[in-house]
Amino acid sequence: xxxxxxxxxxxxxxxxxxxxxxxxxxxxxxxxxxxxxxxxxxxxxxxxxxxxxxxxxxxxxxxxxxxxxxxxxxxxxxxxxxxxxxxxxxxxxxxxxxxxxxxxxxxxxxxxxxxxxxxxxxxxxxxxxxxxxxxxxxxxxxxxxxxxxxxxxxxxxxxxxxxxxxxxxxxxxxxxxxxxxxxxxxxxxxxxxxxxxxxxxxxxxxxxxxxxxxxxxxxxxxxxxxxxxxxxxxxxxxxxxxxxxxxxxxxxxxxxxxxxxxx
Amino acid sequence: xxxxxxxxxxxxxxxxxxxxxxxxxxxxxxxxxxxxxxxxxxxxxxxxxxxxxxxxxxxxxxxxxxxxxxxxxxxxxxxxxxxxxxxxxxxxxxxxxxxxxxxxxxxxxxxxxxxxxxxxxxxxxxxxxxxxxxxxxxxxxxxxxxxxxxxxxxxxxxxxxxxxxxxxxxxxxxxxxxxxxxxxxxxxxxxxxxxxxxxxxxxxxxxxxxxxxxxxxxxxxxxxxxxxxxxxxxxxxxxxxxxxxxxxxxxxxxxxxxxxxxxxxxxxxxxxxxxxxxxxxxxxxxxxxxxxxxxxxxxxxxxxxxxxxxxxxxxxxxxxxxxxxxxxxxxxxxxxxxxxxxxxxxxxxxxxxxxxxxxxxxxxxxxxxxxxxxxxxxxxxxxxxxxxxxxxxxxxxxxxxxxxxxxxxxxxxxxxxxxxxxxxxxxxxxxxxxxxxxxxxxxxx
Numbered sequence: 054x055x056x057x058x059x060x061x062x063x064x065x066x067x068x069x070x071x072x073x074x075x076x077x078x079x080x081x082x083x084x085x086x087x088x089x090x091x092x093x094x095x096x097x098x099x100x101x102x103x104x105x106x107x108x109x110x111x112x113x114x115x116x117x118x119x120x121x122x123x124x125x126x127x128x129x130x131x132x133x134x135x136x137x138x139x140x141x142x143x144x145x146x147x148x149x150x151x152x153x154x155x156x157x158x159x160x161x162x163x164x165x166x167x168x169x170x171x172x173x174x175x176x177x178x179x180x181x182x183x184x185x186x187x188x189x190x191x192x193x194x195x196x197x198x199x200x201x202x203x204x205x206x207x208x209x210x211x212x213x214x215x216x217x218x219x220x221x222x223x224x225x226x227x228x229x230x231x232x233x234x235x236x237x238x239x240x241x242x243x244x245x246x247x248x249x250x251x252x253x254x255x256x257x258x259x260x261x262x263x264x265x266x267x268x269x270x271x272x273x274x275x276x277x278x279x280x281x282x283x284x285x286x287x288x289x290x291x292x293x294x295x296x297x298x299x300x301x302x303x304x305x306x307x308x309x310x311x312x313x314x315x316x
Numbered sequence: 317x318x319x320x321x322x323x324x325x326x327x328x329x330x331x332x333x334x335x336x337x338x339x340x341x342x343x344x345x346x347x348x349x350x351x352x353x354x355x356x357x358x359x360x361x362x363x364x365x366x367x368x369x370x371x372x373x374x375x376x377x378x379x380x381x382x383x384x385x386x387x388x389x390x391x392x393x394x395x396x397x398x399x400x401x402x403x404x405x406x407x408x409x410x411x412x413x414x415x416x417x418x419x420x421x422x423x424x425x426x427x428x429x430x431x432x433x434x435x436x437x438x439x440x441x442x443x444x445x446x447x448x449x450x451x452x453x454x455x456x457x458x459x460x461x462x463x464x465x466x467x468x469x470x471x472x473x474x475x476x477x478x479x480x481x482x483x484x485x486x487x488x489x490x491x492x493x494x495x496x497x498x499x500x501x502x503x504x505x506x507x508x509x510x511x512x513x514x515x516x517x518x519x520x521x522x523x524x525x526x527x528x529x530x531x532x533x534x535x536x537x538x539x540x541x542x543x544x545x546x547x548x549x550x551x552x553x554x555x556x557x558x559x560x561x562x563x564x565x566x567x568x569x570x571x572x573x574x575x576x577x578x579x580x581x582x583x584x585x586x587x588x589x590x591x592x593x594x595x596x597x598x599x600x601x602x603x604x605x606x607x608x609x610x611x612x613x614x615x616x617x618x619x620x621x622x623x624x625x626x627x628x629x630x631x632x633x634x635x636x637x638x639x640x641x642x643x644x645x646x647x648x649x650x651x652x653x654x655x656x657x658x659x660x661x662x663x664x665x666x667x668x669x670x671x672x673x674x675x676x677x678x679x680x681x682x683x684x685x686x687x688x689x690x691x692x693x694x695x696x697x698x699x700x701x702x703x704x705x706x707x708x709x710x711x712x713x714x715x716x717x718x719x720x721x722x723x724x725x726x727x728x729x730x731x732x733x734x735x736x737x738x739x740x741x742x743x744x745x746x747x748x749x750x751x752x753x754x755x756x757x758x759x760x761x
Contacts, residue, residue, distance in 0.1 A: 117595075
C-alpha cells in the first residue's frame with residue numbers, strides 16, 4: 054500500500070531521512086505565495102521567517118533535483134521508458150538548473166548558504182564534463198541523441214580521469230556528482246565482470262541491453278529519446294578511449310544475435 | 317447530488333474481477349468503454365485481453381428495473397512483442413478501446429497497444445447449417461456414389477456463440493507510444509496519436525496512413541513537449557483536438573492543410589503565479605481530453621483539476637473543478653513515489669450535465685455542472701451489497717477530523733481510479749479500480 058512518504062527513505066545513497074521530512078518540506082515550501090504578515094511580529098521576525106522559507110525552498114529544490122536525477126537514471130532493462138515522463142523530468146531539471154543559474158547571478162542578499170557560487174556546477178566547463186557523446190552522435194547522426202539533454206551523464210572521454218570531478222562542497226553539486234560517479238562506474242567495468250554472475254539462460258533477450266549498459270551509457274539515452282533513425286547497435290563506432298569498454302568481440306555479437314534470432 | 321427529478325443517489329450494481337487482494341499484473345484494467353447504445357461495455361487489461369460485457373435488462377417494463385452486465389465475449393487482442401531493432405519489449409497492454417457505430421448485426425471495435433491498432437469484429441452465431449449434400453453432419457465426406465438425391469441444407473438453432481475475429485491490423489506507423497485512438501464521425505476514418513505524431517487512417521486500408529500532426533523537432537535536444545491525448549469532434553469530421561504535456565490544447569482543421577502543424581485554435585489558461593512551484597509543469601500536463609456529446613465543449617483533465625472549455629473561447633476554461641486540491645501541498649511526496657505522473661481520464665454523462673473523473677483511495681468524483689454540486693464516492697468491496705446506496709465520502713484537509721472523514725495522510729495512493737465510463741443514455745457508470753470493474757446505477761425513486 055503506497056502512502057505518502059511515511060517511512061520511505063530518501064532516494065540516494067542510503068541516507069535516511071527523518072520521518073516525514075518530505076511532508077515538512079511540502080508544507081513549508083508552498084509556491085511563491087505572498088506570505089501573510091503578522092503585524093504583531095517585528096521586522097526581524099519577518100526576516101527570520103523569510104530566511105526559513107528561502108532555506109526550505111532551497112531544500113526542496115535540492116530534493117527535487119536529486120529525485121529528478123535518480124528518476125532519469127532509473128530504467129528497466131528491455132522496457133522503453135515513457136517519453137512523456139522523461140520530457141517532464143528533463144524540463145523540471147532544466148527549470149531547477151536555470152533557477153540555480155539565476156541565483157548565482159542574482160542579488161547578493163539572497164540566502165544561498167547551500168550553494169557555493171564557485172561550485173563546479175555553475176562553471177561552464179562543468180557542463181561540458183557532463184556531456185555524453187553516444188556512439189551514434191559521434192558518427193555524426195544528426196538526429197541522434199543530443200549531449201546536452203543529459204547533463205547528469207559524464208562524457209565518455211572523461212570517464213577515466215578522476216580530476217574531472219572536483220571536490221564539491223555544496224549539496225547540489227554532490228547530488229549531480231553522485232549521479233555522474235554512478236554512471237561512470239558502469240563504463241569502467243570490463244564487460245566480462247558484468248556477465249560473471251548473470252545467468253543469461255533465462256534472460257537471453259535482455260543480454261544486449263545489459264551488455265550495452267555495462268559498456269556505455271548509450272542505451273540509457275536511447276530509451277529516453279527513441280528515434281527511428283537511430284542505429285541500435287554500433288559497437289564499431291568507437292570514437293575515443295572511453296568507448297573502448299563499449300566494444301564487443303564480433304564473435305560475442307554474433308553469438309548474441311544468434312540467440313535473439315532463435316528466440 | 318440533486319438531479320432534475322429530485323435527489324439522485326448512486327447504488328452498487330455489480331463488481332467484476334478477482335476478489336483476492338493479490339493483484340495479478342495482467343489483470344490490471346487499462347481501459348473501459350461503453351459502445352454507442354450502452355448495451356455493450358468493453359474493458360482492456362495489461363495482459364492484452366479484451367472482455368466485453370452485455371447488458372441484460374430484466375423487467376424493463378417495471379418502474380424499477382435492474383440492468384445487469386454479463387460477460388459476452390473475451391479474447392486476446394494483443395500479444396507481447398519484441399522490437400529486435402531497439403532491443404525493447406512492446407507491451408501487450410491495451411491502451412484504448414473505441415467502438416465503431418453499429419452498421420449491421422456485427423459489432424466492431426478498435427483496440428490498441430503501444431504500437432499496433434487492431435479492428436475486431438464481434439459477431440453472434442446462433443444457427444448452424446445441417447444437411448450438406450457432400451458431407452456428413454460430423455464433417456466426414458460422403459461417398460459420392462451413395463448420393464441419390466439432393467437436399468437443401470437448413471439452418472437449425474444452436475447455443476449462442478460470440479466470435480471475435482481480427483479484421484484489420486494497423487501496424488508499423490508509430491515510433492512512439494500510442495496514447496489515443498478516435499473514430500471520426502464520417503465512420504470511415506480514425507486517428508491514432510502517439511507522443512509526437514498523429515496519423516489518420518482509413519478503416520479499410522492498413523498499409524498506409526496519413527501523418528496529420530508531427531511535433532517532433534528536427535533536433536531532439538529541443539523536445540520539451542509531447543502529445544498526451546487526441547480526439548475527433550463528434551460531428552465535424554474535419555476537426556480534431558490534441559492536448560500536450562504543457563497543458564495546452566490545439567484544435568485543428570484538416571481542411572486547412574494536409575499537415576495540421578499549425579493549429580486553428582490554441583486553448584491555454586495562463587498560470588496562476590501564486591501557485592507556481594517546481595511541479596507546475598508536471599501537474600499541468602493534460603492526461604485526457606473529451607468532447608461533450610453536443611460538440612460545443614471539451615473537457616480536459618490535468619493532475620489536480622477538470623476543466624471545461626467552450627470551443628469558442630481559447631484564453632481560459634469556462635468551468636474548473638478541483639478534483640483533489642488537498643494534494644497540492646503533497647506534490648513533493650507524490651513526485652517521489654511517481655504518483656504525480658498518473659494519468660486520470662474523465663467522462664461526460666449522456667446529456668453533458670455531469671462530468672466524472674477518478675482519484676486515489678478508490679475515490680471518484682462527479683461534478684454536476686448545472687447545480688454546481690459535486691460528490692465523492694468510493695468503489696470498494698465493503699460497499700458492495702446489491703443496490704446498496706453509496707455514501708458520499710469526504711477528505712479531511714486539516715484540523716479536527718470529523719467522523720466518517722478520512723485524512724489526507726491515510727489515503728491509499730496505490731488504489732487509483734484512472735478509468736471511468738458513463739452509459740451514453742442512462743445513469744449507469746463503470747468505474748475501474750486496479751483489477752476490478754464496478755458498475756453503479758442511480759436509484760430510481
